[in-house]
Amino acid sequence: MTAVLVTRGLGKRYRRRWALRDCTLQIPAGRVTGLVGPNGAGKSTLLGLATGLLAPTSGDVEVCGAPPARDAAHLARVGFVAQDTPAYAGLTVAEHLRLGARLNPGWDDEGARRRLDRLGLDPGQRAGKLSGGQRAQLALTLGLAKRPELLILDEPVASLDPLARREFLQVLMEAVAERELSVVLSSHVVSDLERVCDHLVVLVDSRVQVAGDVDDLRATHHRLTGPRRPGLTLPSDQRLVHESHTDRQSTLVVRAEGPILDPAWVVGNLSLEDLVLAYMSGPAERRAAPLEAVR
């Protein structure tokens, strides 16, 4: 596996609070990686460290084979769309493109114009007058026109309505289909990521809980339902992710490489959202910040 983003024991502390702790990760190239977790879990911190906007307190991070923002050539290889997709309110759409062309050596001006034209964005419009969805599309267009190897997006669709959200992800996925592009995007809304991500990193309480290929994660996680059996010891190849018990029934989420053989359980599928929620709430039913289920 070629990795586009590698971290080793990466940590970031603000005064006494650790925003990210002991983070060791390899994010594969050519994939769309979802970084999920509740608000305040450390997602933006991890992305800030990956872009070089933040400096680590401990450990190290490599992006496209070098420390983040090492030099101008390296900066050109990584694109970043910050949270809430900021733009210069006083500049028009066309002025944003001119600025992008000036600042970036490999600028794809024709592609950017074509994309904005298809989206129906008026080049003369000031960015401050754009709707949230249009501004997000402008930011994405700028990020793609830079022709980066890795595009990092921090909560790009969180504030968008469902239609704008779908259109945004559509443009992003079409860009992935057109050329070799690795994408890392964060979200606290898992349902957004279900169809676009093929790799997933779950971050809770400033720590990585689970990371891996989405289909592998789905294939190895199961929901077991059966008569109440608290304090049950699972076979050694199974790991308890989450459990809940009523007076009659037990429901477990387990990670298992092999099949579940115990006939007492009814074995069910987990949606990606259920899987992430199971990691967020943890084995002892400790409640993490609730995950928004917006569809």
Added chain:
Amino acid sequence: MIEFSLDGQSGVSPYLQVVQQVRQALRLGLLREGDQLPTVKEVVAALAINPNTVLKAYRELERDGLVAARPGVGTFVTRTLADASLAAHEPLRRELERWLAKARRAGLDDESIRALFATAFRSGREVA
């Protein structure tokens, strides 16, 4: 040409949903030998789905010998699944309808019938 749709609530991964929808269309005769599947780009544009997911689904169908990719042209159906078992559908359905009538006479509502079927289906699959 067929169109794919994704059910986010099903717990079935998007790539498997694409595979299942092609197999279903082959089984029902909606797709025949020589028909073209939507291109990866078309599916991506229609569903806002990861292109790798579509590629993975098409590769699996190719491995199963159901479709073949012609580079630069597209992916085409090479084999149908609407086989001899299609003839058996009708008598099986009539039998099932008789069984359903019997279950209703015994006082089972739709929900109980579905639960009973799901349980029997699961235990039947374990035996097989």
